[in-house]
Amino acid sequence: MIVPSSWLEADALWCALWALADDYAVEWGVERPERDVTASPLDGFNPEANIEAVWFVTEMLVKYVQASVPDVFSRVQGAIRAVQYVSAMQTALARYPSDDAPQKAHFVRCRACKQMTLRRRPPLEYQDPIVVECTNEECGELWDPRLVDFDLKILRTSIVEAAAERARAVKERVRAESRARIKAAKAVVRAAEKAADALAEEASTNEERRNA
Numbered sequence: 001m002i003v004p005s006s007w008l009e010a011d012a013l014w015c016a017l018w019a020l021a022d023d024y025a026v027e028w029g030v031e032r033p034e035r036d037v038t039a040s041p042l043d044g045f046n047p048e049a050n051i052e053a054v055w056f057v058t059e060m061l062v063k064y065v066q067a068s069v070p071d072v073f074s075r076v077q078g079a080i081r082a083v084q085y086v087s088a089m090q091t092a093l094a095r096y097p098s099d100d101a102p103q104k105a106h107f108v109r110c111r112a113c114k115q116m117t118l119r120r121r122p123p124l125e126y127q128d129p130i131v132v133e134c135t136n137e138e139c140g141e142l143w144d145p146r147l148v149d150f151d152l153k154i155l156r157t158s159i160v161e162a163a164a165e166r167a168r169a170v171k172e173r174v175r176a177e178s179r180a181r182i183k184a185a186k187a188v189v190r191a192a193e194k195a196a197d198a199l200a201e202e203a204s205t206n207e208e209r210r211n212a
């Protein structure tokens with residue numbers, strides 16, 4: 001089984017938080033944090049654990065630490081662990097943003113109000129759907145992202161077709177211009193030939209006249 005790097009990161013973070021909580025308990029001689037089969041202080045979460053179990057033990061540990069935050073910092077070992085944990089947490093948050101910002105859906109119009117006001121809204125809670133919402137206050141319609149992707153695909157196809165059509169038109173114009181240029185060049189040649197013939201004719205008439 002290939003373990004996603006985000007899982008390994010979560011394991012490391014949980015272990016760091018556990019170390020902080022446990023060292024605090026030892027340093028202050030208070031009751032140690034509660035444990036559960038879902039996570040071990042050495043390897044982090046049990047790979048078989050589902051998201052609800054992971055959520056439960058994490059919340060339990062976070063509550064334990066939150067309840068004693070001033071004390072955790074006020075002794076050396078706890079302070080060292082806290083700095084390590086916060087630094088690891090900041091790295092993880094930068095690497096795995098936990099909530100996406102809503103993003104404007106570019107190029108597509110709302111099917112209801114025909115405005116370019118669509119925005120992709122990320123899930124607000126676990127297992128929430130991703131929806132596309134219209135930010136036009138008078139509309140506010142919600143759309144299935146697949147519908148918006150479908151509209152985008154149609155738009156993309158029409159753009160590609162229009163580009164191909166334009167390329168065809170340009171090619172046709174170039175061909176017509178080149179035909180016109182050849183025609184004009186031929187006309188010039190014909191006119192020059194005619195002039196040459198006329199001159200030759202005149203010359204021979206003059207010659208005949210002189211001989212007569």
Ligand SMILES: [Zn+2]
Pocket residue numbers: 110111112113114115117134135136139140141
């Ligand atoms: Zn709308």
